[in-house]
Amino acid sequence: MAVDLDHDPLVVDLAHRTAEFVRTVVVPEEERYGGVSAVGGEPMRLRLQAAARDAGVFAPHVGTEWGGHGLDMRDRALVFEEAGWSLFGPLALNIAAPDEGNMHMLEAIASPGQKERYLRPLAAGESRSCFAMTEPAPGAGSDPAALTTRAVKVPGGWRIDGHKWFITGADGAAFAICMARTSGQPGDRGGATMFLVDAENPGMKIIRHIETLDEALFGGHCEVVFDECVVPDDAVLGEVDEGFRYAQVRLGPARMTHCMRWLGIARRAQRIAVERAAERRLFGSRLGELGMVQAMIADSEIDIAASRGLILRACVDLDRGGSGAQSTAIAKTFTAEAVWRVVDRSLQICGSLGVSGDVLLGRFLREVRPFRVYDGPSETHRWAIAKRVVGQQVRTMKEDA
Numbered sequence: 293m294a295v296d297l298d299h300d301p302l303v304v305d306l307a308h309r310t311a312e313f314v315r316t317v318v319v320p321e322e323e324r325y326g327g328v329s330a331v332g333g334e335p336m337r338l339r340l341q342a343a344a345r346d347a348g349v350f351a352p353h354v355g356t357e358w359g360g361h362g363l364d365m366r367d368r369a370l371v372f373e374e375a376g377w378s379l380f381g382p383l384a385l386n387i388a389a390p391d392e393g394n395m396h397m398l399e400a401i402a403s404p405g406q407k408e409r410y411l412r413p414l415a416a417g418e419s420r421s422c423f424a425m426t427e428p429a430p431g432a433g434s435d436p437a438a439l440t441t442r443a444v445k446v447p448g449g450w451r452i453d454g455h456k457w458f459i460t461g462a463d464g465a466a467f468a469i470c471m472a473r474t475s476g477q478p479g480d481r482g483g484a485t486m487f488l489v490d491a492e493n494p495g496m497k498i499i500r501h502i503e504t505l506d507e508a509l510f511g512g513h514c515e516v517v518f519d520e521c522v523v524p525d526d527a528v529l530g531e532v533d534e535g536f537r538y539a540q541v542r543l544g545p546a547r548m549t550h551c552m553r554w555l556g557i558a559r560r561a562q563r564i565a566v567e568r569a570a571e572r573r574l575f576g577s578r579l580g581e582l583g584m585v586q587a588m589i590a591d592s593e594i595d596i597a598a599s600r601g602l603i604l605r606a607c608v609d610l611d612r613g614g615s616g617a618q619s620t621a622i623a624k625t626f627t628a629e630a631v632w633r634v635v636d637r638s639l640q641i642c643g644s645l646g647v648s649g650d651v652l653l654g655r656f657l658r659e660v661r662p663f664r665v666y667d668g669p670s671e672t673h674r675w676a677i678a679k680r681v682v683g684q685q686v687r688t689m690k691e692d693a
């Protein structure tokens with residue numbers, strides 16, 4: 293497959309301006325709050341987003357009718373990586389998870405009325421959202437078909453009952469996109485529906501903030517209960533029983549945008565390590581002239597370049613209307629592990645400085661580790677990648693027989 297590596301000059305310019313904005317405006321705020329979003333809170337989010345709007349770099353992903361730049365996936369790769377240079381860069385541009393993935397899905401699936409009510413304020417940064425799919429065992433996790441949350445038809449609407457956890461950004465979100473089973477049994481591959489649930493709905497309750505390794509994503513990760521949560525018929529997003537199909541609309545691109553953002557942090561970590569390696573003198577030479585450190589620096593360069601290439605390849609698949617199931621799984625698995633390796637090597641090169649709070653490498657390490665679990669754990673993706681390859685071979689053998 294031929295892949296055009298060139299970008300429109302306007303997109304290149306947007307990426308440059310994003311890089312400049314993140315380095316000069318966002319990084320100082322990130323350092324001030326140690327990369328923990330709850331410390332800066334809502335005033336920080338509003339301040340950063342206002343500054344991004346003034347700099348003309350806000351909401352690059354949504355269409356112009358929603359106040360954005362309408363970038364396709366390939367162009368997003370360029371700009372999101374620059375935004376990801378800081379833990380708070382995506383928040384500033386309004387392209388952080390889970391809002392960015394939710395905007396993508398609302399743009400693709402929502403009715404005109406739902407777009408006005410939910411997408412417009414979300415794209416403008418006037419509201420936040422969350423995506424409620426995962427459940428405590430034995431419910432949905434790596435295997436979404438295990439979904440136990442149920443929605444039953446009541447006059448004029450639906451009643452949702454279920455238990456979700458690890459719902460990023462739920463605290464303070466204006467609404468949740470909740471995945472619930474409308475037919476079939478846990479274990480069935482179909483029968484799920486997505487519902488738009490307003491935060492004011494008394495049937496949706498946040499019962500706790502889960503303490504986690506990572507603390508940069510806004511609104512934390514929450515445990516949420518849907519208890520006799522009644523929503524009107526027009527709360528259905530798309531069609532009834534099509535939720536698993538729509539989840540793919542969100543998950544493939546959302547996997548890639550996570551990779552793009554975390555690649556930015558990997559580059560930042562590598563920059564910190566390279567600056568240190570160029571300055572620090574040990575055993576009569578620069579640190580960066582010692583072979584084992586050179587190897588770490590080179591391996592990180594290779595990890596960064598290979599991740600970028602795989603992301604680009606998957607984005608081309610998505611832009612051409614493909615499902616990208618295989619290419620996004622490959623890119624996600626590789627990038628999540630590569631980003632971890634790069635940050636870990638960078639910390640090692642910096643020695644005790646790397647472990648200290650004087651640089652943010654320890655914070656970066658905590659932030660990137662969960663990426664090997666969410667958006668599909670590495671093992672789930674490897675299993676699915678191999679299943680597709682072997683399945684294809686079995687089909688070929690049957691055709692040849």
Ligand SMILES: Cc1cc2nc3c(=O)[nH]c(=O)nc-3n(C[C@H](O)[C@H](O)[C@H](O)COP(=O)(O)OP(=O)(O)OC[C@H]3O[C@@H](n4cnc5c(N)ncnc54)[C@H](O)[C@@H]3O)c2cc1C
Pocket residue numbers: 390422423424425426427432433434435457458459460461504506513662665666667668669670671672675676
């Ligand atoms: C920081 C964070 C934020 C999150 N945000 C959200 C959110 O906003 N909304 C939401 O709905 N969910 C969210 N999640 C949940 C996330 O999507 C799930 O954690 C993920 O799908 C894995 O499900 P699980 O945790 O139930 O693990 P399980 O399904 O219990 O899997 C446990 C382990 O089993 C192994 N495994 C899985 N599949 C296979 C296989 N095929 N073969 C061999 N081994 C396998 C893997 O090592 C995996 O880590 C978040 C999670 C984290 C950590």
